[in-house]
Amino acid sequence: MMQLSEVLRLVWINIVENKFKMMMTSLGVIVGAATIVIVIAIGRGGQADVADQFKNLNAGAIDVSVGDGVDMDAMLQDGPGGMGGGMPDMEFNEIRRQAGQSGGRMFSMTLPGGGTFSSGGGMPGGGMPGGGSSRQTVRLDIDDVEDIRALVPGLKEVTLLQSGETAVYGGTLEEEKTSAVVGVYEDYRDVSNLSVLYGRFIEETDIDYEDYVCVIGYKLAEEIFTYAAYAYGDYLTIDGKNYEIVGVLNSMGDVSSGISPDTAVYLPYTTAQKQIFGSSAEPKIAAVAENVEDVPDIMADIETLLTENHPDGFFDVADAGSAMEAASSSANTLALLLLGVASIVFIVGGIGIMNVMFVSVKERTSEIGLLKAIGCSKRTILLEFLLEACIISVIGGLVGAGVSFGLLPLVELLGMRVEASVWGYLLALAFAAVTGTVFGFYPAWKASRLVPIEAMNLE
Numbered sequence: 001m002m003q004l005s006e007v008l009r010l011v012w013i014n015i016v017e018n019k020f021k022m023m024m025t026s027l028g029v030i031v032g033a034a035t036i037v038i039v040i041a042i043g044r045g046g047q048a049d050v051a052d053q054f055k056n057l058n059a060g061a062i063d064v065s066v067g068d069g070v071d072m073d074a075m076l077q078d079g080p081g082g083m084g085g086g087m088p089d090m091e092f093n094e095i096r097r098q099a100g101q102s103g104g105r106m107f108s109m110t111l112p113g114g115g116t117f118s119s120g121g122g123m124p125g126g127g128m129p130g131g132g133s134s135r136q137t138v139r140l141d142i143d144d145v146e147d148i149r150a151l152v153p154g155l156k157e158v159t160l161l162q163s164g165e166t167a168v169y170g171g172t173l174e175e176e177k178t179s180a181v182v183g184v185y186e187d188y189r190d191v192s193n194l195s196v197l198y199g200r201f202i203e204e205t206d207i208d209y210e211d212y213v214c215v216i217g218y219k220l221a222e223e224i225f226t227y228a229a230y231a232y233g234d235y236l237t238i239d240g241k242n243y244e245i246v247g248v249l250n251s252m253g254d255v256s257s258g259i260s261p262d263t264a265v266y267l268p269y270t271t272a273q274k275q276i277f278g279s280s281a282e283p284k285i286a287a288v289a290e291n292v293e294d295v296p297d298i299m300a301d302i303e304t305l306l307t308e309n310h311p312d313g314f315f316d317v318a319d320a321g322s323a324m325e326a327a328s329s330s331a332n333t334l335a336l337l338l339l340g341v342a343s344i345v346f347i348v349g350g351i352g353i354m355n356v357m358f359v360s361v362k363e364r365t366s367e368i369g370l371l372k373a374i375g376c377s378k379r380t381i382l383l384e385f386l387l388e389a390c391i392i393s394v395i396g397g398l399v400g401a402g403v404s405f406g407l408l409p410l411v412e413l414l415g416m417r418v419e420a421s422v423w424g425y426l427l428a429l430a431f432a433a434v435t436g437t438v439f440g441f442y443p444a445w446k447a448s449r450l451v452p453i454e455a456m457n458l459e
Contacts, residue, residue: 008387010384012391014360014388015388015391015392015395021356022392022395024356025352025353025356025392025396026349026353026392026393026395026396026399027349027352027396028345028346028348028349028350028351028352028353028396029346029349029350029353029392029393029396029397029400029432029435029436030349030396030397030399030400030403031345031349031400032343032345032346032348032349032400032428032431032432032435033346033396033397033398033399033400033401033403033404033428033429033431033432034400034401034403034404034407034428035341035345035400035404036339036346036400036424036427036428036431037400037401037404037405037408037420037424037425037428038404038407038408038411038418039338039339039341040338040339040421040423040424040427041404041408041411041418041419041420041421041424042334042338042411042416042417042418043332043334043336043338043339044418044419044420044421044424045416045417045418045419046334046417047332047419048417048419049417060156060288060289060290060291060292060294060295060319061191061192061286061287061288061289061319062286062287062288062289062295062298062299062302062317062318062319063284063285063286063317063318063319064140064284064285064286064287064302064303064306064315064316064317065140065282065284065285065315065316066138066139066140066282066313066314066315066316067314067315067316068314138310138312138313138314139282139283140160140282140283140284140285140306141160141283142160143309144160144285144306144309145158145159145160145285147305147309148285148287148302148305148306151301151305152298152301152302152305153298153301154289154290154291154294154297154298155287155288155289155290155298156190156288156289156290157187157190157191157287157288158187158191158285158286158287158288159184159185159187159188159191159285159286159287160185160269160283160284160285160286161182161183161184161185161188161269161283161284161285161286162182162183162269162272162273162277162281162282162283162284163180163181163182163183163259163264163281163284164180164181164276164277164280164281165178165179165180165181166178166179166181166238166239166276167179167238167239167240168181168224168236168237168238168239168265169236169237170224170225170234170235170236170237171224171225171226171230171231171234171236172224172225172226173224176237179220179263179264179265180259180260180263180264180265181238181264181265181267181272181276182259182264182265182266182267182272183266183267183268183269183270183271183272183273183276183277183281184202184266184267184268184269184272185202185207185269186201186202186203186204186206186207188202188266188286189201189202190288191286191287191288192261192286193252194249194252194261195249195250195252196215196247196248196249196250197218197228197248197249197250198228198229198231198232198247198248199215199232199233199245199246199247199248200215200246200247201215201247201266202215202247202266202267202268206246206268206271207268207269207270207271208270210268210270210271210274211268211271212241212242212243212244212271213243213244213245213246213267213268213271214236214238214243214244214245214246214265214266214267215245215246215247215248215249215265215266216231216236216245216247216248216249216264216265216266217248217249217252217260217261217262217263217264217265218248218249218250218251218252218262219251219262219263220262220263220264220265221245221248223263224236228248229248231245231248232245232246232247232248233245236265238265238267238276239275239276241275243267249261249262285302287302295319296319299317299319302315302317303315303317343431346431346432346435347435349393349396349435350393350435350436350438350439351439353389353392353393353435353436353439353440354389354439354440354442354443357385357388357389357439357440357443357444358443358446360385360388360443361385361443361446361447371384378448378449379448381444381447381448382444382445382447382448383444384444384447385440385443385444385447385448386437386440386441386444388440389436389437389439389440389441389443389444390433390436390437390440391436392436393432393433393435393436393437393440394429394432394433394436396432397428397429397431397432397433398429398432400428400432401425401428401429404425404428405420408420
C-alpha cells in the first residue's frame, strides 16, 4: 500500500504541472471565499453600527407620546359598526390616503352611494364607530410626569421633552442650517445617558429663569466650530436669537429617545417652549425602569395612568428593548442573507471543481491503471483524487481570503462599515475545504472504481 507521503507527492506533482488549470478550477472558490469574508465583515459592521446607535440608550428606556388612537383598517372594514361592509379596495385605500395626509386635521369625502366620511364626526350613521365623537387634543405636561413619578413603581427616572427642527447659525457657517432642537429638563441627561465633554448640561435654574443657554452634540460642534472645544463658551443663533453654549456632549451614537444626540441642540424646556415651539410642539415623556424585566408592567401602568388623566387621549408607549431588538434583527437578517449569497457562490465553484475532476479522471485513466497494476488499492486512488480536489479548493480559499483583504477598504469607500474578523477568514477556509471534499468525492470514487485492464486500454 502506498504511503500518505507518496500520495501527497503525486498530488503536488499533478497540481504543479497543471497550474493554469488548477487556478481556473479554483476560480469559483476564490470568489466564494472572498465573498464570505466580505459579507461577514459587512454583517459585523452592521451589528457594530446598531451597538453604537444604542450604546447610550438604557435597555429599560420607555418613550411615551400622544397617539391618534384610530385604527383605520378596523374602522373602515369592520362592517356595520365601522364603514367596511364590502367597500372596494380603491375607495378604502383613498380614505386611508386622505386620512394620512390630513395629519390629524378634520377632512371629509363623499363615499360611493352618497354617504360621507369625516374624520371629525361625519361618518355614516353619525360620528365615529359606536356613535362617539372625535377625541379632544391632548398634550402631555409636567403634571403627568409628576404623577408617573409618584404613582408608577419601578421607575428610576422620568422626564418631559419636546423636539423639532429649526434654523441654527454660528461659528464657521456661511448660512443657516436646519438642526434638531430639543427642549429638556435637567434629568433628561440621566434618562438618556448623555455624557458632557466640555462645560455642563441644562440645570434647574436655566429652566426656572428661561435662560438663553444651550448644549450641543459633538458632531454638530465640529461641523459649526471646526473643533468641539471651540464651541464651549461661544454663541449659537437659534431661530434668530443668540444662545450661549454652556456644554458640548461626548460623541454618543445616533439614537436617544428618537433623537440623534451628536447632531442635536438641547435647550431648557421652558425656553424652548416659549421661544421655539410655542403651542405647535407635542411633548413626550421619557422614562427608565430600574429593572428591565419590569418594563412591560411599567408600560401598562403608565398607559393606564395617562388614560385616567386624559380620558379623551390615546397614547403610544414603546420601549427601547423592542427598538434595539428590531434593529439587531435587521442587521442579523442582512448578514444571513449575504452569507446565503456567498454559499451559492461556493456551490457554483464546487460544481466547477467536480467537472474539472471528471475531466482529469478521464485524462489520467492510464495513470490510474498503472497505479492499480502495481498494487495501489481503491482507497489509495480515492484518497489521491480527493486530496487533489481538496488542496485545489483550499488554495483557492487562501487566494480568496487574500483578495478579500484588499477589497475590504474599497467596500468602506462605498460607505459601508466593515469589521473584519479572524473567524470570517477561518470560515472561508473551512467552506473551501468542505467544498473540495464534497464535490471532489464522486469523481475520486469513480476513479477508484476503474478496472485496471480497462484503464490501461483507455489511452
